[in-house]
Amino acid sequence: MILLELFWCFLQIGLFSFGGGYAAMPLIEHQVVDVHPWLSAVQFADVITISEMTPGPIAINAATFVGTRVAGIPGALAATCGYIVPSFVIVTLLAWVYTRYRSLSSVQGVLAGLRPAAVAMIASAAVTVLTLAFYGQRTLPAETLLPRPVPALLFAAALLLLRWKKPHPVLVILGTGAAGVLLFSLF
Amino acid sequence: MSRPAGRLLTLFFSTFKISAFTFGGGFVIVPLMRKRFVEELGWLDDQEMLDLTAIAQSAPGPIAVNASILVGYRTAGVPGALVTVLGAVLPPLIILTILSFLYDRIRENRFVDMALTGMMAGVAAVLCDVVISLVQNIAKxxxxxxxxxxxxxxxxxxxxxxxxxxxxxxxxxxxxxxxxxxxxxxxxxx
Structure with missing residues (x-):
């Protein structure tokens, strides 16, 4: 039965997609393009493009896209549920362990080491997104480090606003989107 | 502390809204959750938020979804985790279902591209802002x-x-x- 097959396939993907996002991509591609005849390589590339322009984790986007193509909305639900079940079980267990043992002094030590590392992870993600906004690619360009003017301006304005006025981040994201359309149309 | 049902509803709608705006990768969820659960609701503190970020990264699955589950469990137990996973998954599920029908029209639209580039700059600013705050906390x-x-x-x-x-x-x-x-x-x- 196709719904069970979708569920089971995405359950395996969910169980082994450590590292989130792009790290899980080869695994998904292997399952839905090579193992199952669900998407062509071009369609899979489309899923990646869509994921870059929508909010939400790429694997859930892929699960929804594949599910819809193969078995309509029930397919989308089966695939997404399958993908989420392993995360849900494992993360809930970790949350339970964290809640129960976090006041132990040895665990406190581990957490004291993890917190600055978590800040470093977020900082690294910030650099990636900044590079993408400034240069339109994930790596630094070889020719010039001068960013494109419109994104650079938007970034500087948004950061100043966030530091001084503390507006809601969602408003800032929507505002820079609108300002982007305006500025790119003008210049 | 609000009534359990009220708390679950707040959790659901908060994660639903946050998940609808996690453009630019899973880590954007950290500043958004920090705003909602640390600054606005006061249900978590900065240290816990960082603990949850590290744990979310260590488990399989998307960081945004894992972080939502962790916040749900920490604030309302297993029912909280169920509610937040639903809140985190529904926006991409709904958006992708609609988009899979409209995709060809949107892909070629240059205004969509302009808006996305602008939003990337905004997302980068939001991430840098939270990094500055967190580094200040550590430096203190x-x-x-x-x-x-x-x-x-x-x-x-x-x-x-x-x-x-x-x-x-x-x-x-x-x-x-x-x-x-x-x-x-x-x-x-x-």
Whole structure:
């Protein structure tokens, strides 16, 4: 039965997609393009493009896209549920362990080491997104480090606003989107 | 503390809204959740938020979804986790279902591209803003150890491209050893 097959396939993907996002991509591609005849390589590339322009984790986007193509909305639900079940079980267990043992002094030590590392992870993600906004690619360009003017301006304005006025981040994201359309149309 | 049902509803709608705006990768969820659960609701503190970020990264699955589950469990147990996973998954599920029908028209639209580039700049600013706040918090402790871990982990991830899971494991281990050395040091002094 196709719904069970979708569920089971995405359950395996969910169980082994450590590292989130792009790290899980080869695994998904292997399952839905090579193992199952669900998407062509071009369609899979489309899923990646869509994921870059929508909010939400790429694997859930892929699960929804594949599910819809193969078995309509029930397919989308089966695939997404399958993908989420392993995360849900494992993360809930970790949350339970964290809640129960976090006041132990040895665990406190581990957490004291993890917190600055978590800040470093977020900082690294910030650099990636900044590079993408400034240069339109994930790596630094070889020719010039001068960013494109419109994104650079938007970034500087948004950061100043966030530091001084503390507006809601969602408003800032929507505002820079609108300002982007305006500025790119003008210049 | 609000009534359990009220708390679950708040959790659901908060994660639903947050999930609808996690453009630019899973980590954007951290500043958004920090705004909602630390600053606005006061259900978590900054340290817990960072703990949850590290745990979310260490488990399989998307960081945004894992972080939502963790916040749900921490604030309302297993029912909270169920509600937040639903809130986190529904927006991409709905958006993708609609988009899979409209995709061809949107792909070629240049205004969509302009808006997305602008939003990327905004997302980068939101991430930088939260990093500045968190680094300030660490700097306020006036201890060299967390700053050293921060710098080392950043270089390991960014410059040396070492797997994040490995970086987290090593940082946790160093943290445990440092804490042990410190308590042992106190023991000797006493």
């Amino acid at each position: 402790q006036r201890r060299w150890f967390p700053l050293l871990i921060l710098t080392g982990a950043f270089l390991a991830i960014r410059v040396l491209h070492i797997n994040i899971m490995l970086v987290l494991a090593v940082c946790g281990l160093i943290g445990a050893l440092e804490a042990r050395a410190r308590t042992a040091g106190k023991g000797d002094a006493a």
